[in-house]
Amino acid sequence: MTCDLLIFDCDGVLVDSEVISCRVHAETLTRHGYPITTEQVAERFLGRSGREARREIEAELGRAFDDALEEQLVADVLRSFAEELEPIPHIAEALDALAQPVCVASSGTLKRITFSLTRTGLYARFAPHLFSAEQVANGKPAPDLFLYAAEQMGVAPERCVVVEDSVPGITGARAAGMRVLGFVGGSHCLPGMAGRLRAAGAAVTFADMRQLPDLI
Structure with missing residues (x-):
């Protein structure tokens, strides 16, 4: 893609x-x-x-x-x-293998995003491109946050790919006209989550971050 x-x-x-x-x-x-x-x-x-x-x-x-x-x-x-708090397994390895620019679009506050990424050693990989629902009128499942992130990064929505783990996130990204990959490798993901994400509009689902570079 x-x-x-x-x-x-x-x-x-x-x-x-x-x-x-x-x-x-x-x-x-x-x-x-x-x-x-x-x-x-x-x-x-x-x-x-x-x-x-x-x-x-x-x-x-x-x-x-x-x-x-x-x-x-x-x-x-x-x-x-x-x-x-721990990073998602193999996320650093996946990021190392990506050639595309990256950013974060999260429902959390900027304070929480910064704290989480700093704690897990990922902050420098994304800063200053951190975008929060507190910066837009409507959070996920509205498309506002994804459109805001794309605008700030200077990329058309149709040229963006989103990695999400929730139905509201998938719904919002699809409403923004973006393609979405559903990640089901977090410790919170229960059986059936992959099917729910695909039903919400995820193009594919995957459970191991080492798969990500080959999916892009």
Whole structure:
């Protein structure tokens, strides 16, 4: 496939963070009066921005969360990342084999993206080309973030290939007119995920980052 820019999601694609993040979100939300399991967080909010997840939860509760909750969530997630976060296996090897420019388009905040990539030794490979849902009006599954990343990198959407691990991410990339590869090698990926990503529009799915250069 023709590719002038490779756009990576961060969580679950570059760093193996989704199990950690979903666990921390479930624990923190439950403590603040919204009982939810790790599995439910993954099913409902994986791949979406925290801003949109908060809006949905607040609408269900009929009240706004205190801003202290957001601060607590960020602090808890980053503390757990500092202790546990690892890069996706073989991602450095895959990046070494790519000839195309790369960037990140993530539902996480720029603070979280920077922390995650720094912790796993990947920051220098992508900086300063880090793009977050907080920079656009609508996060995934809207196409806004992918279109913003392509515009900032000076590449037409149809010349971009996206690597994603979630249905919202796949949906957003396809809505942006981009081709998408579905990655199912993160520790959060359960049986059936590959089929869900293909149904959402992924051209192919793969579970080992060493396969990526040959798929481009």
